[in-house]
Amino acid sequence: MAGVFEEEKKEKKAAKPKVVEKAAPADSLEAVFASFAHGEKEIDGKTFAKFAKDCAVLNKACTTTDIDLIFAKVKDKAARKITFAQFKDALKLCAEKRKEEYSALEQAVLAAGGPVFSGTKAEANKFHDDKSLYTGVYAQGGPSNVDKDKVSDISQTLDRSAADVRGVKK
Numbered sequence: 001m002a003g004v005f006e007e008e009k010k011e012k013k014a015a016k017p018k019v020v021e022k023a024a025p026a027d028s029l030e031a032v033f034a035s036f037a038h039g040e041k042e043i044d045g046k047t048f049a050k051f052a053k054d055c056a057v058l059n060k061a062c063t064t065t066d067i068d069l070i071f072a073k074v075k076d077k078a079a080r081k082i083t084f085a086q087f088k089d090a091l092k093l094c095a096e097k098r099k100e101e102y103s104a105l106e107q108a109v110l111a112a113g114g115p116v117f118s119g120t121k122a123e124a125n126k127f128h129d130d131k132s133l134y135t136g137v138y139a140q141g142g143p144s145n146v147d148k149d150k151v152s153d154i155s156q157t158l159d160r161s162a163a164d165v166r167g168v169k170k
Helices: 002-015 029-037 045-054 064-074 084-098 102-112 136-140
Strands: 018-021 117-120
Touching (some): 029 045, 029 084, 029 102, 045 064, 045 084, 064 084
């Protein structure tokens, strides 16, 4: 019984193909920083964690907890974000934590290029995609709030004829 349930879970996972869009290799660290910053001059802790995950900075020696601690170490006390200079300092601390050269980590980050976007691709649905299978009002083009045989304007809705002070028509 448990085996059947596991097979159904595997089928559901296989039914929704995951689409992953990887970035092209970057020319400089500034380009990588800019791609994660989305036009801003600073990035926050969440974005720095996404950078570490997408650019393969994380490993057994440098975990997500270490990334958070490194971010907290390089940022200013009252700040919530880091600048590019602080980003480079954080990358040096990540290299130390990973016990490797800064230049090797920099090359790995440049090879990754930028953020990785992933999602699921919708499957085909014959009742939605094939308009010949539509029924009811939708087979005729869908509902409408405009009568096709009348010209609609505000004069049909409102009575603008003369009235006295109390609103009684004369």
